[in-house]
Every structure is written in C-alpha cells, then in structure tokens.
Amino acid sequence: xxxxxQTPKYLVTQMGNDKSIKCEQNLGHDTMYWYKQDSKKFLKIxxxxxxxxxxxxxxxxxxxxxxxxxxxxxxxxxxxxxLGDSAVYFCASEDRTRTYEQYFGPGTRLTVT
Amino acid sequence: xxxxxxxxxxxxxxxxxIASLNCTYSDRGSQSFFWYRQYSGKSPELIMFIYSNxxxxxxxxxxxxxxxxxYVSLLIRDSQPSDSATYLCAVRTRNAGxxxxxxxxxxxxxxx
Numbered sequence: 001x002x003x004x005x006q007t008p009k010y011l012v013t014q015m016g017n018d019k020s021i022k023c024e025q026n027l028g029h030d031t032m033y034w035y036k037q038d039s040k041k042f043l044k045i046x047x048x049x050x051x052x053x054x055x056x057x058x059x060x061x062x063x064x065x066x067x068x069x070x071x072x073x074x075x076x077x078x079x080x081x082x083l084g085d086s087a088v089y090f091c092a093s094e095d096r097t098r099t100y101e102q103y104f105g106p107g108t109r110l111t112v113t
Numbered sequence: 114x115x116x117x118x119x120x121x122x123x124x125x126x127x128x129x130x131i132a133s134l135n136c137t138y139s140d141r142g143s144q145s146f147f148w149y150r151q152y153s154g155k156s157p158e159l160i161m162f163i164y165s166n167x168x169x170x171x172x173x174x175x176x177x178x179x180x181x182x183x184y185v186s187l188l189i190r191d192s193q194p195s196d197s198a199t200y201l202c203a204v205r206t207r208n209a210g211x212x213x214x215x216x217x218x219x220x221x222x223x224x225x
Contacts, residue, residue: 033212041199043157043215056212090156100145100205102213104156 003027004093006105013081014113020077021108023091031055031094032074033102034066036087043090049074050096081112116140117204119216127224132189134219136202139183146178146185147203147213157201161187192223 004025013019025032033056034046047066048056054066063079074091091105117138126132134148145164149157163169163176163185175188185204189196202216 041151041218043201043218045212045214048212099162101147101159101162102203104158107156 004091004103004105006091006108008108009106010109012111012113015081015083017081018077018079019081019110020075021089021110023074023076023105025072025093025103027093027095027103029093029095030071031096032068033092033094034074034076035090035092037090037107038087083112086110086112116206116214117202117216119202119219121217122220123222124219125222125224126192128192128194130192132192132196132221132223134187134189134200134221136185136216137183138185138204138206140204140206141183142207143204144207145205146176148176148187149201149203151199151201151218153198194223194225197221197223
C-alpha cells in the first residue's frame, strides 16, 4: 500500500551512461516533485509537475529530463551521467487541496563511478 | 544568506529532556511552515505544519511560529532515543513559486 514508490532503490552506474528513475503515487494528488539530496543532506528541488505539466524547473543541467505520462507518474531520465550526479533522488507528491503536505518516496541512491 | 537556515548540530539531549530545534527564514511573505523528520537512509516524513503565529501542539511535539521574527521552532517533549534523526524545516515561499524550500536540517541525538 505504498503511497509514493520509486524504482530502483539503488543505482550504480558509470560516467557517461544514461539512466532513468521511476516514481508512482496512489494518493490521487495532482502535483509531484523531484528532489536531490546531496551528501550534506541538503534537499533541493529539481522539478515540479502539476497534472502532467511542468510548473517548476530549477536550475538543473538539461541532461536531466522529467517526464509525466499521467498525473500518477513522474519519471526522471538522466543523460551522460557525471560523478557529481551521485546523490539520493526523492520523488514527492503534494496535496494541494488542503494543507499542501508533501509525501516522499523512499528515495533512489544513485552512485556514479 | 540562505533562505531557510538551521543549525546543523548535532544537538544532543538526554532522554526525557525537551529538545528545541530552531529555524529562521528570509522571505517575509512565507505562508506555511513544515517540520520533517528524516532517519538515516530514509525519506523525510512530515511531523507537523503551522500557518499562524503562536503554538501548535501534537502529542509530544509543539511547533512555534513567530512571523515578525521570521522564526519557527519545534519542541520535542520527553525526548526518546527513537527521536534521534535529522529534522528538516521547510518553508513555502511565494518568491520561490510557492514551492517548499528546505533548510539543511538539524541532527538530533537523544542519549539514553
């Protein structure tokens, strides 16, 4: 019954590769996010989608491309991976009907070697 | 100046004591304030949110908001070792497109 799920949980890959992370929420929310948490635990927003449309695109390299096939899914594709991309990536879903609470997925730990 | 600032800690308190976690923010137009708890290797989970000046209590947790001073705090009464985690303050700011801006977190250690 996981509310926000992400796959894979761990991803180890080499520099230059292309990889994707998938996110799904079953909460019925219209808004979803991708966050990056670096080794210093700073949680920084990358993208936000509302009802399949991009509403926030923070300053991230264009090697990162989000895609939302429907409002329950928000995937993240990363091209030409670099060492600095190593981090934990969290997907989150937001309830904008009441309290604007965000619910986070379990995270994907990406290690680029 | 960072938009949302927290002391990184660690803040060490003995079991049973009150832990006080503080957060300041720079945008006076900020509308809502959230406290998340993050255990090591896990995702952030929402503990409390507060919109209005004053105190809001939920069990052992109390959130305090002072918009004039741009200050929000979280008090944890009767701290337990299981409260040991990183606590993230998040602020919803109009200047940031109404999205959440997180502080760097304060690591809390509750010693038995």
